Amino acid sequence: MNDWIKICALNDIPQLGSRVVQREGQTDIAIFRTAEDTVFALEDRCPHKGGALSQGIVCGNKVACPLHNWNIALETGRAIAPDEGSSKTFPVKIEGGFVLLALPVPAHA
Numbered sequence: 001m002n003d004w005i006k007i008c009a010l011n012d013i014p015q016l017g018s019r020v021v022q023r024e025g026q027t028d029i030a031i032f033r034t035a036e037d038t039v040f041a042l043e044d045r046c047p048h049k050g051g052a053l054s055q056g057i058v059c060g061n062k063v064a065c066p067l068h069n070w071n072i073a074l075e076t077g078r079a080i081a082p083d084e085g086s087s088k089t090f091p092v093k094i095e096g097g098f099v100l101l102a103l104p105v106p107a108h109a
Contacts, residue, residue: 002091002102007031010039010097018054018063020044021101029090030054031099032063032074039099040074041092047072047085 013019013033021029021041030044030053038061044054051067062071062080071080077087091102 002104004093004100004102007099007101010037010094010099013039013099016058018056018058019099020052020054027088028052028054029101030063031092031101032058034058034061034074037094039092039094041090041101042072042074042077043088043090045087046070047079047087048083053087 007021008019013031015033015035018030018032028044029041032040042053044052046053046065048065048070049067051065053063053065053072055066056063061074063074064071070083072087073080077089079085093100
């Protein structure tokens, strides 16, 4: 089960840019906005050497890691061949001009 959390207005994320959602004790999440105003959310960590994907360049539906230029598909989080590996994806949507991110609800003991 997920909780939808309002992150920001869509216009707060530049086209072909990103916004970082920090999570205490966990990997940050990068929310990307394409030129077509589609949004995607990935762990802000390249599967190669852990570079911050939020600092990469968005082109189409991919982001290039700023460390070694690995291309990561925004839809799936998978590295584009010949590279291998993936970054975790998160559900994200736009409602009423705002970006909402779905995060898992912690299980209660």
